[in-house]
Amino acid sequence: MISFVLGVEDLADTRFALSPLHETLLSLRVLQDPGLSALHLPWRRSVIGELGALDTGLLMSLVAQRRTIPDFLTPQPAGFAPGFEEQLAVVCQAPPAQVRHDLLLAHAPDPLPEALRAATAADDDDAAVTGLRDTICELLRRYWEVAIEPMWPRMRLVLEADMTYRARQLALGGARLLFADMHPNLRWEGGALHIDKMISEHRVAASGQGLLLVPSVFAHKPAPPVSPEVPPRLVYPSRGVATLWEQTPAADMTALVSLLGASRARLLGLLEEPLATVEIARRLRVTPSAVSQHLRVLHATGLVNRARDGRQVLYRRSALGDQLAARASTTTR
Numbered sequence: 001m002i003s004f005v006l007g008v009e010d011l012a013d014t015r016f017a018l019s020p021l022h023e024t025l026l027s028l029r030v031l032q033d034p035g036l037s038a039l040h041l042p043w044r045r046s047v048i049g050e051l052g053a054l055d056t057g058l059l060m061s062l063v064a065q066r067r068t069i070p071d072f073l074t075p076q077p078a079g080f081a082p083g084f085e086e087q088l089a090v091v092c093q094a095p096p097a098q099v100r101h102d103l104l105l106a107h108a109p110d111p112l113p114e115a116l117r118a119a120t121a122a123d124d125d126d127a128a129v130t131g132l133r134d135t136i137c138e139l140l141r142r143y144w145e146v147a148i149e150p151m152w153p154r155m156r157l158v159l160e161a162d163m164t165y166r167a168r169q170l171a172l173g174g175a176r177l178l179f180a181d182m183h184p185n186l187r188w189e190g191g192a193l194h195i196d197k198m199i200s201e202h203r204v205a206a207s208g209q210g211l212l213l214v215p216s217v218f219a220h221k222p223a224p225p226v227s228p229e230v231p232p233r234l235v236y237p238s239r240g241v242a243t244l245w246e247q248t249p250a251a252d253m254t255a256l257v258s259l260l261g262a263s264r265a266r267l268l269g270l271l272e273e274p275l276a277t278v279e280i281a282r283r284l285r286v287t288p289s290a291v292s293q294h295l296r297v298l299h300a301t302g303l304v305n306r307a308r309d310g311r312q313v314l315y316r317r318s319a320l321g322d323q324l325a326a327r328a329s330t331t332t333r
Contacts (some may be wrong), residue, residue: 001194001195001196001197001198002194002198002201002202002203002224002228002310003192003193003194003195003202003203003204003235004192004193004204004206004211004224004232005191005192005203005204005205005209006175006191006192006193006206006211006232007092007191007206007208009208009210010206010207010208010209010210010211011174011175011211012210013208013209013210013211013213014167014170014178014210014212014213015080015211015212015213016080016163016167016212016213016214016215017077017079017080017081017082017212017213017214018077018082018156018159018160018214018215018327019074019077019082019087019214019216020082020083020084020087020144020152021073021074021075021084021087021091021147022214022216022235023073023148023155023216023217023218024063024084024140024143024144024147024148024215025063025069025073025074025140026069026217026218026219026223027043027148027218028059028060028062028063028069029067029218029220030044030065030218031044031047031048031060031069032060032063032189036220037218037220037241039241039242039244039245040218040245042245043151043244043245047146050145050146050147051143051146052140052142052146054139054143054146054235055104055115055139056141057113057115057129057137058115058136059139059143060140061112061113061114062136064106064107064110065107065110066110066199067308068106068107068199068226069106069223069226070099070102070103070105070226071102071105071106071225071226071227071230072094072098072102072104072333073091073102073136074097074225074235075087075090075091075138076212076230076231076233077212077214078090080229081156081308083176084140084141084144084148084149085160085214087110087161088137088141088144091136091137091140091263092134092137094133095134096126096129096130097126097205099115099120099129099132099133100120100123100129102226102227103116103120104114104120105226105227105307106226107328113167116132119131119132119319120132123271124147124330127250138251145296147275147290153274153316154244154273154274154316155217155244156307156314157237157274157305157307157314157316158217158238158240158241158243158244158315159215159216159217160239161239161240161305162215162238162239162240163215166178166182166213167216167241168331169181175188175323176188179193182222182236182237183213183221183222183237185197185221185222186222186236191209193234194311195222195234196223197221198224200226202228203228204232205254206231209231209232210231210232210234211232211233211234212231212232212234212256213233213234213236214233214234214235215235215236215237215238215239216235216237217234217235217238217241219235219237219238221235221236221237222234222235222236222237223235233234243319248275251284263284263286263290263294264294264298267280267284267291267294267295267298268298268303268304268317268321268324269325270283270284271304271315271316271317271321272317272322272325273316273318274307274314274315274317275314275316276312276314276315277291277292277295277312277313277315277317278312280295280315282303283300292308295315297317298321299315300320302320303318303320303321303324304316304317304318305317305318306320309332
């Protein structure tokens, strides 16, 4: 069991963040063991053939046999929604001593895999460890581009929906309600958050550092840092993952035209994938300002969701919008 002891100030500083780098690392678990989550099999099937010339041996060695991941590969998100490159830049600056320590700690008590062993064999060979670190960073960048980045806007919508729900839970019932349905292995008791069924055991006093909560699409159970020296952080399974890879039936928009009007019905039909205003305008061959007017109405009525991705805002049909489109398709067949 791992416990985070949280005082009043720590609870007041409990916050959420997104982490594309965490998702990238956690997705390797699903590639290693598809039995971890049947929900992600469609994603796994789509990705497995795209890895091509990537060094999958080194890639898979980053996840230990007990499924732990070295802490230096998952740095604390600096803000609410850091970019992948921003997070990877932190990893690329990790000192050789930290890289060596975290690799050994994550894989203990097992020996390091062959792909990692040679570069970390000597305690004073910082050049070899630095070379390994840089190779890992470049490998993760290429893997992100192939496996995660194309789906990141869609994942982000699911993660932000989870955070909205959790924030409401915290507002309604405090820490006890916040953690009540996060995962069966979590319990709030005696001023501490206890994470059961962990392979290690330690107790971390937050002591004013607060608690960072990171929802994850690929986490199958709560994942705190391996080392007790890392500030309190909890990656936890996000709600709504079951909807992530499902295919929404293509809708016949005829039934929607009389309800929404032809322009909004066509727009709603496009939004089964996250799109920016400019891209929607390009596909519909209208001006972005016209699209913005329709999006405001559809968002105000709960038919589309929106989420910021860098400098642009992405729109996608909400669950209600999906139901409406699917119902129209069914009733017009």
